[in-house]
Amino acid sequence: MAECKVCFRQCDLKDGQTGPCGARSGKNGTVAPLWYGQISALALDPIEKKPLHRFYPGRRILSVGGFGCNLHCPFCQNHEIAQAEAGYTFSASARTMSPETLAALAESCRPRGNIGLAFTYNEPLVGYEYVRDTAKLVHDRGMVNVLVTNGTASPEVFEEIIPFIDAMNIDLKGFTDRYYTEVLKGSRSMTMDFIREAVKWCHVELTTLIVPGENDTEEEMAELSAWVAGLGKTHNKKQGKEIPLHISRFFPRWRMTDREATDVRLIYRLAETARKNLDYVYTGNC
Numbered sequence: 001m002a003e004c005k006v007c008f009r010q011c012d013l014k015d016g017q018t019g020p021c022g023a024r025s026g027k028n029g030t031v032a033p034l035w036y037g038q039i040s041a042l043a044l045d046p047i048e049k050k051p052l053h054r055f056y057p058g059r060r061i062l063s064v065g066g067f068g069c070n071l072h073c074p075f076c077q078n079h080e081i082a083q084a085e086a087g088y089t090f091s092a093s094a095r096t097m098s099p100e101t102l103a104a105l106a107e108s109c110r111p112r113g114n115i116g117l118a119f120t121y122n123e124p125l126v127g128y129e130y131v132r133d134t135a136k137l138v139h140d141r142g143m144v145n146v147l148v149t150n151g152t153a154s155p156e157v158f159e160e161i162i163p164f165i166d167a168m169n170i171d172l173k174g175f176t177d178r179y180y181t182e183v184l185k186g187s188r189s190m191t192m193d194f195i196r197e198a199v200k201w202c203h204v205e206l207t208t209l210i211v212p213g214e215n216d217t218e219e220e221m222a223e224l225s226a227w228v229a230g231l232g233k234t235h236n237k238k239q240g241k242e243i244p245l246h247i248s249r250f251f252p253r254w255r256m257t258d259r260e261a262t263d264v265r266l267i268y269r270l271a272e273t274a275r276k277n278l279d280y281v282y283t284g285n286c
């Protein structure tokens with residue numbers, strides 16, 4: 001039996017037992033990543049698609065996905081690669097790429113405008129070892145690394161990856177413990193702690209997907225944006241009010257098809273609420 005230290009669950013795993021993230025398993029008395037080097041998706045994306053609007057705007061970045069996630073959002077748009085409970089055999093659609101191969105591929109895309117590598121599509125930090133090893137090689141080649149994450153990771157994982165990460169988009173999915181615990185099966189406090197630390201070390205933008213009936217009130221958005229604004233000065237001299245927030249529209253997906261898509265007018269109204277506290281607020285999926 002070994003304890004996984006990646007997220008708040010702190011799973012005790014027997015040899016051969018896989019955690020609820022679908023990405024880490026007991027092996028020889030330790031916990032190891034199941035899908036190291038297994039790639040589910042690869043694309044040269046606009047940086048704005050991460051979304052990052054104030055980090056190398058107008059440029060492109062090679063984006064890579066793996067398998068698994070330590071949240072279980074019922075509206076997951078990438079459930080085929082992220083959700084073990086979906087019943088998919090993750091490895092069926094995988095290709096294997098070593099950190100050296102992926103870093104070399106990123107560099108080969110430079111003539112097409114590529115600035116580096118983004119770890120995205122699933123939750124990258126359930127396989128943080130691959131992120132760490134590959135990102136170091138990307139830095140060695142003079143390119144940047146982006147992490148798109150739900151922020152559900154321990155301080156130990158953060159310390160492993162942060163020397164090699166230049167920018168993050170972190171999901172702050174809502175601002176109530178009920179929503180995080182009952183709907184997302186996550187931990188709001190761990191995500192908030194992760195964000196507090198991340199803004200000290202790299203460029204950070206946040207995303208909140210507005211789900212009707214869950215996190216869609218002006219009161220909650222006012223509280224969320226005020227908390228972001230209050231993060232204060234960071235190592236890169238930015239104030240909390242300068243942290244960009246992306247407010248995105250929900251569409252019915254996967255196991256949450258019983259809701260209507262978020263009203264566009266509500267997205268714009270919540271954006272105006274957030275702008276009372278923050279300098280840079282963007283609307284998405286509208």
